[in-house]
Amino acid sequence: MFQYRIDTKMEKSPLVEKVLFKIARQWIAGDTMDDALQSARQANKNGMNAILNKLGEHMVSKPKINQTVDEYLTLVSNLRKAKVTGGLSIKPTQVGLALGTKECSKNLETIIEQALQDLAFVWIDMESSEYTSDTFAIYLSLFEKYERLGIVIQANLKRTQKDLEMLLRKGAKIRLVKGAYHESPKNAYRTRHDVDENYKKLMKRLFDDANEFAIATHDSKLIKMAINLSRKHERKFEFQMLKGIRDELKPTLVKDGFAVAEYIPYGTNWLPYSIRRLKERKRNILLLGSSFIHS
Template sequence: MEKILFGVAKQWIAGNTIDEALVTAQNSYKNGMSVIINKLGEYHTSKNQIENTISEYHTIMASFRKWKVNGAISVKPTQIGLMKSKKKCLNNFEILIRAATKSQTFVWLDMESSDHTDETIQIYENLLARYERLGIAIQANLMRSEGDLADLLSMGGKIRLVKGAYRENSNISFKSKQKVDQNYLRLMKILFENANEFGIATHDGIMIDRATELAKKNEKKFEFQMLRGIRDELKPILIKKGFSLSEYIPYGTNWLPYSIRRLKERKRNILLLGSSFISHQKMR
């Protein structure tokens, strides 16, 4: 079963190693896209796990110029120390930020389950005061996100708007696709009206069409962000229209829990994955 799942997951997972991620990133860049590389893994508690993760992100950032790629990294707080303490995680982010400053790499803070939302935002606010090329994900499935977005924009935060991949309690999150989509559209409108630099991270054609409409009315610096291997038929169309697009490239041996979460996130993801898989096979 694991081999079967990997046969599907490798559509969006670059591979196990840094070099595989960078080769994938180079191909994306040649096709007119920037890249966001994420090392898979979360909830690390061992010192070795945390240090190895930081080391790999160092290597990726140092390699972008050598590999001639316009790239960013996306880091989950729980993979670099948040399970130890917020202070430990902040210190480790500061290590990454110093390396990012040297290589002029953009750093995204990934948002995880709602258990860590407050701490992640606090870490981001602390770092943003010292490093400008820094962004944070906001999840449209959480009821609190409109307030969080207003606070973050007031301090010049850079936002990646996602729907949200974690199962949350119904008293803090929208459960139906309709309500999540409505909130995504509401938050996206706020970004186009008030933000200066942001990412629209979605594969949903309705959201993408609405974003292109809002872009005509509001000239903003933004990019679409999509997973590697998903909506490959749409990406060149958006690029040809003049939109910036980044391909999100996960890599690493912890592909199974990530892939299962992506499929469980929404029923539509399974249909989208199937159509993208068929489209990918036709393009080969």
């Protein structure tokens, strides 16, 4: 894991930020809602659903949180006006989880109510493990009222198998990911092999017993396994991938008749999201290194 670490002090240097931005552009629609809508229309044109996320996390200022809620309300009605199919993905800490579950739940409900009118599906992203239990609690209380609502489970966390069984009993709509946050060995599997093995187990359970779910990965072997499982079990599921990653594979899955969605982040707060993408892949770190040489 060591070679994937980037020094947090380094992230704050203007030169590093400039070089990072050049690389990060491929993963982000742009600064504005118009940029996001344009990328979403393109995803639809390419046969995919669009899942939009306004970049931002760990917000503690009420005015900023309210601004984010307003942005999502405008976004969701603009999606309908632009006839975009898809929905939203929201990080709990961008709508108040750092201030408490009540604040977060109230804000999410405001957005979900609007999304319901505009026929958009809402996903609640999962952040680092200090928020996992609260995020599930918020999800389950809202899911009792709103059906078009999904939650994320992370294969890197040791607790996830148990959480999945609980969510399956409630009929939850689940997105399975590997997990993007740095976690302690006490809570999480730390090797790629262990995370992948857990992902496979969780995916099998989804194909056995879930109604509607998403396989969110760019990993060819896991995608192949999902395709094989889908031949044995007729299930409503979609592949989900991030904007700018595995763009060569997305059209093939669409052509083969699978539902595919593209997760499209936008906004000016691009750094934490981009650092996570960068750390996921050794080649991205090398790219960062060579960009320095050529900058």
